[in-house]
Amino acid sequence: MSSSKTISIIGGGCAGYSLLNKLKNVSNIEIDFFIGKNQGINNFWGYWEYDKDIPDNILSGKWNKWKISTQDGEKFFESSSHPYCVTTRHNWISYCKQNTNKKNIRILKEDIMEINNKIYNKNNDEIISDFIFDSRYTNKSKNIFLQHFKGFLIKTETDCFDDEVLTLMDFRCDQSKGMQFVYVLPFTKKIALIEPTIYSYNIEDEIYYKKTLESYLYDIYKIKKYNIIKTEKGSIPLEHNNIKKGPYFNIGINGNVNRKSSGYTFTFIQKQSILIKNFFLNISNDLSLKVQSNFFNFLDEIFLDVIKRKPSIGPLIFYSFGKSFNGNEMSDFMNNRINFIPFMKMLFNLPFKEFIKSFIRCLFNYG
Ligand SMILES: Cc1cc2nc3c(=O)[nH]c(=O)nc-3n(C[C@H](O)[C@H](O)[C@H](O)COP(=O)(O)OP(=O)(O)OC[C@H]3O[C@@H](n4cnc5c(N)ncnc54)[C@H](O)[C@@H]3O)c2cc1C
Known part of the structure; x- marks a missing residue:
């Protein structure tokens, strides 16, 4: 130029x-x-x-280990080459x-x-x-499917978080308003961001996220006393x-x-x-800004179709999803990179009937 x-x-x-x-x-x-x-x-x-x-x-924060938790169990991941950073x-x-x-x-x-x-x-x-x-x-x-959340940065009186393992999703919380999980960033044994996160069309009122926080801290960590240092709130459209x-x-x-x-x-x-x-820099001639590929957009459409129809199976989907990958394979998948074998494992592990139904629905709607 x-x-x-x-x-x-x-x-x-x-x-x-x-x-x-x-x-x-x-x-x-x-x-x-x-x-x-x-x-x-x-x-x-x-x-x-x-x-x-x-x-x-x-x-x-920077973590080499993270986990997905459901009522049926916990799946741990580890990656030294692709840590989770915040x-x-x-x-x-x-x-x-x-x-x-x-x-x-x-x-x-x-x-x-x-x-x-x-x-x-x-x-x-x-x-x-x-x-x-x-x-x-x-x-x-007005009708946008959202991931909406409220994060509470809290400090507890006693040590209670494992600061080596981040909780990417913990589904042990209320599922009545849509698929909900809690995201936990354990900065220290006493300080963590606890973020109730929901997939649905409607943003909930403040009281709802606070209630999830309280019951989660009590059910999982047996904590009633803590200070809220600060909060964050947001919603991300799960559409283009x-x-x-x-x-x-x-x-x-x-x-x-x-x-x-x-x-x-x-x-x-x-x-x-x-x-x-x-x-x-003249390295490319084309100012194409497309970052999400048609392949991943299509996979995501299928997943969202399942979640919109049957939010209650969200925890099962993520648990099955977790069983398909090790740490590097999971970070690859989240970053739009995938290899054949983990991809086939994922297809095999996911709830087959619901995914086939959504695959067909998306095939005829997509484009
Ligand atoms: C609380 C929160 C936490 C998130 N956490 C994560 C995460 O952990 N990981 C992740 O990958 N993504 C996360 N996201 C999603 C995503 O990364 C953020 O939404 C990100 O901020 C998107 O960046 P953006 O620039 O597209 O939009 P924005 O950050 O919203 O920027 C748009 C900007 O445009 C400005 N603007 C609006 N109107 C005008 C105007 N007329 N003139 C000039 N400026 C204007 C706004 O003030 C704003 O600053 C999170 C989102 C939120 C809200």
Whole structure:
């Protein structure tokens, strides 16, 4: 790319900052980054480590062992090459902002406005750039299947968490509102994030997540006394939306990077940012931002169809899923990589009748 290109990045969330991070050292580009007025509260982002390109000093935790628990038993996983890492929004943003005090990068704390498919800055000037990367979430549909959750960072009086093993999903909780599990990040023996997480169309009120927290802590750890240090709350669409065509390029969740079955997004945002960087470095000629393959989208559709029809078998599905993989195979699967043998084991272990039914339903609907 010989002449200088102008780029506008819209939205100061994970995708916007991740893209800034990848582009900040690319030459011959001018970046206007509209981060928005609302910076959002701090929260944790977890991912399996593959490329080691995120430094350990911005991590809040790193685990080589994790487990999935159900009423029928627990399945343990271990991986030394692909540990599960957790960073925070604030740490990630500070890291991405490092060394951006340059003439060619402007960070603007303002909301952009959109009128008739044109976007305007706070002075009502139209934003015109060679490339516009937009992470504002634009899906207005009311009926979206969600993964919604409330996380409680708590401190207990006595030692009770095994800080070497993270609980990816514990299904030993109420299943009446949809498939629910509790995600536990044990930072120390006394401090953990406990996050009740539900798959359904409706976000529950605050009391519901709190009740799950209380009964979970009592049923599993026999704890009644604890302090809540802070909370986080969110919902992730388990669907993709229609992508706008250029000069707008949708990025982040708005660019369908979220894995539809799991809601994992952080890793895929990094992959999408690399695709964009490679384009500006002339490593690729094509500015294709598609991160989720048709194969994984189809598998995820089948899984979601089962969960929507029969949420009560969620725990059985994940337990069977867990039996199919070792630690590396599971992290591979969660990161859209799969080998033939674990894939066949997974097909063999999953509840056959329900998956065949959903396979046929999806085959005729998909596309
Ligand atoms: C609490 C929480 C925990 C999560 N945990 C994980 C996890 O552990 N692992 C994982 O992989 N994924 C996780 N996710 C999912 C995903 O990684 C996040 O949702 C991620 O923030 C998505 O990034 P994004 O940039 O697409 O969207 P956002 O982070 O929502 O960014 C969009 C940005 O656009 C800005 N904006 C909106 N309107 C305007 C406007 N008019 N002008 C300018 N800016 C505007 C918003 O203020 C926002 O900052 C989590 C999500 C939440 C909410």
